[in-house]
Amino acid sequence: MSQAASIQKLLAELERLPGIGPKSAQRILYWLLNNEPSDTQRLAAALVEVSETVHFCERCFNYAEDELCPLCASAETGHRKATQICVVSEPRDIVAIERTNEFHGVYHVLGGAISPIDGIGPEELNVRQLLERLADETIEEVVLATNPNVEGETTAVYLARLIKPLGITTTRLASGLPVGGDLEFADEVTLGRAIESRHEI
């Protein structure tokens, strides 16, 4: 017990964070103690604010502070195409897609992917709500942007089977070689997919 109780408590809380081991937690702790107390309190206030104000968007299940997330809200004001829905597993996927600046429609967060082994079926995901949106809103295209792994592919195939009969264009993100990558280092599955999906230039 060489350290004050409140220091030990904070250290324990920091060590719980993902990717933060005992050494990193100690480094952060001493950094905070060396800084102004107001700095530490600003971090604490930001944590409290997020924990109190952030919930799921009523429409797309992205994180939101108001009823609608910033993206659904800008679709309401006509700044984004409300006719294209990009379906993702998690809110963090939206951030990744937004960074590309290639998609200007709206999103729908499933909250996971179908994984029978983990007991996650379509009922555990926001699938019903997606189908309700497709019935209510005028949607022209659904982009299935679940991860290119077993669970994500399964989910995409499952959703495509439900959505295509509605007469809505259903697309899937392309798989292939990462841009800037080396052909010799690509795994067989990715390279095989790239050959399969080759296109004329």
Next chain:
Amino acid sequence: MSQAASIQKLLAELERLPGIGPKSAQRILYWLLNNEPSDTQRLAAALVEVSETVHFCERCFNYAEDELCPLCASAETGHRKATQICVVSEPRDIVAIERTNEFHGVYHVLGGAISPIDGIGPEELNVRQLLERLADETIEEVVLATNPNVEGETTAVYLARLIKPLGITTTRLASGLPVGGDLEFADEVTLGRAIESRHEI
């Protein structure tokens, strides 16, 4: 602006922490958002508590919640030897020494080390307070445990010159090969010091 304002604010605060880049900050953020809000609030409360209650120990300048740090307090109650003072640069050095379980005296934190290049002289450190302790308390030994680098050595030599004339045993941590290390990978200075300080077995 694909994310709510409070999320962006927390992300910015997390990115300021040492060793936390944008990716780690995002990972922590989504982990917090996936957890119970009460978990996030507990972290926030721990931060506030530390920022409000932790200050320097009146005697040794370790971090403390009360007037005295836990170590000085246990010296008061006779659970640690008050006759040995270990002088360190930073409070975190106390944690490292305590982990060894080899020292059972009390500490004195200088708050840095002499470094003319950074404009840090003895006046910027808690040297005067150390000398006052040596005058007031019955001290038999001072262990100089500043870092084994230029600044730490300079500080140790400076302090030894002040303390030795007071008739107090003044010692310095040994330098040599790290236990469990490989001789061939030791740097010349460390290996040289190990040869210089060789002892009969």
